[in-house]
Amino acid sequence: MEQLLSILNNQKIEHEILKHSEKIHSAQEGADYFGIELGQTAPTLILKTDRGYYSLILSGDYGRVDFEALKGLLEFEEVKLAKPQEVEQVTGCKIGDVSLVNPDIPTIMDRGLLRFPYIYGGTGVPQTTLKINPQDVEKLNDVVGYLR
Template identity: 25%
Template sequence: MSDKKVIKNSKVLLAIKKLLSESGVEYKMFEHEPVWTSEEASKIRGTPFDSGAKALVLYVDDVPSLFVLPGSLKADFNKIKKLFMAENVRLATPVEVEDLTGLVIGSIPPFGSVMGLHSYFDSKLLEHEVVAFNIGAHTASVIMKPESLMVIEKPKILDFSI
């Protein structure tokens, strides 16, 4: 038995479901076994690892924000420092993530707006035919065109991955 906390339902999940249903964009939503990593998610969704939209809560100096990038890439903290003229960039701790979002790591969706966070998407997300991501639960995912995700979330597009 795993000691990981499984999020199956959340206020964020309900808000995103409502947002998607009202958006008018095409998407596919489905439920699956719990997943915590981009690798696990791509296997269970049957989607390429690259097409997963990995959402990270980062602190840029003292400001928490959501950074979303392809699952196979990493956030380059030095690039982010330069883009924001910041002194410090760091991952939020698991406790900070839960305090900020009401969720735990592995269930963070690419919708910072729903969680009161600014959203920054890496430009490489737009290179994919579709993106796949969880929506505030370890057991629920969505697949859609990246352009549709951009229309709904309206993030700032930057180049911060390696």
């Protein structure tokens, strides 16, 4: 989390790190736990493509990921979810804890997140959640494409 905090503080980004005693396993659990809309939860998925790894930041209310649409979006030959060990290798953390901020990984972002003043997502550390403005998430990542 030091790298995340360093980026946030160097860029003077308003944020809050929320600690919780239980692991949050789904967008719905996160929405219930924090008393927020499902759409404000922002899970970060890691995709394996024929052109390397990408992060995909979704709104919790997005629904199922359409891999065929993703192929068309960035003209991938192949795209699928990265395996747990690949996620750890690429991000340094486990599935479910992946940070919202990964400046070294090309990112696809769900525009649906931009309708909220704050979104809630991973920090890279279990049992902590980052509360941040979605425009700041967009600014801190290497966004190469958008869904919605």
